[in-house]
Amino acid sequence: MPTSTPQAPLIMVGGGHAHLVALRQWIANGQRAPAGSLLVNAQPYAWYSGMLPGLLAGRFTAAQCSIELAPLAAACGMQLICDELLALDAHNQAILLASGKRMGFARLSLNSGALPVIDFNTDGSLPLVGAKPFPGIVQQWRTWQAQPPAHLAILGGGAAGVELALALRLSLPQTTVSLFCRHALLTSHPLRLARLARARLGKANVKLHEKLPIERISDGQLYSDGHAVAQPDAVVLATGAAAADWQATSGLECDAQGFIRIDAQLRSSHPCIFAAGDCASLPDTPHAGVYAVRQGPVLAHNLLAAAQGSLQHYQPQPRALALLACGDGRALLSYGALATQGRLAGQLKDWLDLRFMRAHRLPVQGD
Ligand SMILES: Cc1cc2nc3c(=O)[nH]c(=O)nc-3n(C[C@H](O)[C@H](O)[C@H](O)COP(=O)(O)OP(=O)(O)OC[C@H]3O[C@@H](n4cnc5c(N)ncnc54)[C@H](O)[C@@H]3O)c2cc1C
Missing domain, CATH: 3.50.50.60 (FAD/NAD(P)-binding domain)
Incomplete structure (x- = not known):
């Protein structure tokens, strides 16, 4: 894939958990992405996985479980492009989108999640x-x-x-x-x-x-x-989690399952390309939303600081709180060796999930 125009200073692919947190942090700090930066996501909104079981149980509406990306992008000085990345040419710093558009980038951040494993x-x-x-x-x-x-x-x-x-x-x-x-x-x-x-x-x-x-x-x-x-x-x-096919042909170093290898600075084998969340591979970091969320602040810092070279390190949490929705307002809870269940665990899950949604949702114009 040849290097193409237009050339963006920063392209963020995927409205995953890490990118949501990174965008929200820039807004909170009054920071903006370089002019001409783009956010590319397959749909105009991001889904919050923690609430999906509640949606399918009939407890939440789709609107409660998703976040409009355009207002977040705009508040960071970025444009949202609803499109799908089909191919990445790391060497030439270019991406190909499903619409047929080719775009070059000075810096790229990937947070495009994973697909289900089909091993039958x-x-x-x-x-x-x-x-x-x-x-x-x-x-x-x-x-x-x-x-x-x-x-x-x-x-x-x-x-x-x-x-x-x-x-x-x-x-x-x-x-x-x-x-x-x-x-x-x-x-x-x-x-x-x-x-x-x-x-x-x-x-x-x-x-x-x-x-x-x-x-x-x-x-x-x-x-x-x-x-x-x-x-x-x-x-x-x-x-x-299974890796998207385009990752293995991107020219980036991937692990045996096709996930993009990153270092503690969330940088891939190409110095201008970062990755976070389920699409990435880092030791001691399971593919789960709670880990992607914690990578967000480090990514927010490193994407803007990369040119100066003062990058932060992400340290995976040694254990994470797991809350499994039972669909009726109750939840199963585990943390380290502790395991319990009940309505209190369900209330804690709802409180954490709704707090995340409140923190990351910006009003849509006209609201
Ligand atoms: C039912 C269910 C419940 C879960 N509950 C929890 C939970 O409670 N806690 C937890 O920690 N984890 C949970 N998980 C796991 C969690 O969903 C993932 O680990 C998490 O979503 C990974 O986040 P991410 O930031 O990598 O990207 P994702 O949240 O997967 O987002 C990726 C985004 O990128 C977009 N995208 C994908 N490919 C492309 C492309 N080629 N071009 C452009 N855009 C693209 C997608 O549309 C999506 O918006 C759950 C998973 C499932 C299936």
């Missing part, structure tokens, strides 16, 4: 609905509300799988919901949290299948170890 073969006989990108699953959920499916299978034994199973059982009461876990449930959480989650799922009538990896979908059936194990109407993928 499929003949295409069942619709696959990724837990991400969020607009797709929200759209599908609206269709299901009008025409409830008889049976939904959710793949993924992590926090997102548990939250989605509980949410969908609540908002689609006629639908049988099965949750398939490759390993045991919630393996990266304390054993007690997994026990509490099993009890919750049982109470909600979610059919839980642990250590049952789905290897193949054919003729409308899910297969594990060569046997048909379910015949759902659709499959929801809460299977963790």
Whole structure:
């Protein structure tokens, strides 16, 4: 891809959690991006993942769970471009967008998230609905509300799988919901949290299948170890994070899974390209929103200070608070070895989520 015009001093790709925090910090500090800087995002708004299960449970509206990006960008002196990055040529410092536009940049920041993992073969006989990108699953959920499916299978034994199973059982009461876990449930959480989650799922009538990896979908059936194990109407993928294809061909150094390797300054193998959140790879930094949020302030500083060279370092938090929404206002909570559940945990989750939304939402013109 040749270097192209127009040339922007800074392009930020993806309205992910880290970019939201960075933009908000610039606004709070009265800082602005260099004139002519751009924010590129696939949609005009950013979704806040912590509240998506609440939306699918019927507790929140879509407007409550999303943030308009144009006012944030404008307050930082940037223009929002609703477009999708298709390719990055790190060497020539240029990006190609889905609209066909090519743009050059002096500095680039990537916070474009990840896609669900698809580690099984499929003949295409069942619709696959990724837990991400969020607009797709929200759209599908609206269709299901009008025409409830008889049976939904959710793949993924992590926090997102548990939250989605509980949410969908609540908002689609006629639908049988099965949750398939490759390993045991919630393996990266304390054993007690997994026990509490099993009890919750049982109470909600979610059919839980642990250590049952789905290897193949054919003729409308899910297969594990060569046997048909379910015949759902659709499959929801809460299977963790996979890297977008364009990352591996970008010329940036990536890890074995295709995530962009960054250093503690959130800088990639190219000195002018930064990355944060799920699209990036940094030791001891899981792919989770809470880590992306903490990278935001460091990114805010480093993107403006990069020319002077006085960069800050991001230190991943040794443990993070996990709050899994049960869909009914309750939540499962874990922090280090501690695990509990209940309405108080649910209130804490709502308070933290709504506080994040209040802090990052700017009034849209005309509000
Ligand atoms: C159901 C569910 C619940 C979750 N709950 C939690 C939780 O409670 N706490 C937690 O820590 N984590 C949670 N997660 C994980 C969390 O969603 C991710 O770790 C987090 O969103 C990563 O944030 P990010 O900043 O990397 O980017 P994202 O929030 O994923 O945002 C990426 C943005 O980039 C845009 N984009 C993507 N590709 C392109 C492109 N090519 N061009 C332009 N724009 C693009 C997208 O439209 C999106 O706006 C949850 C995940 C799911 C599926």
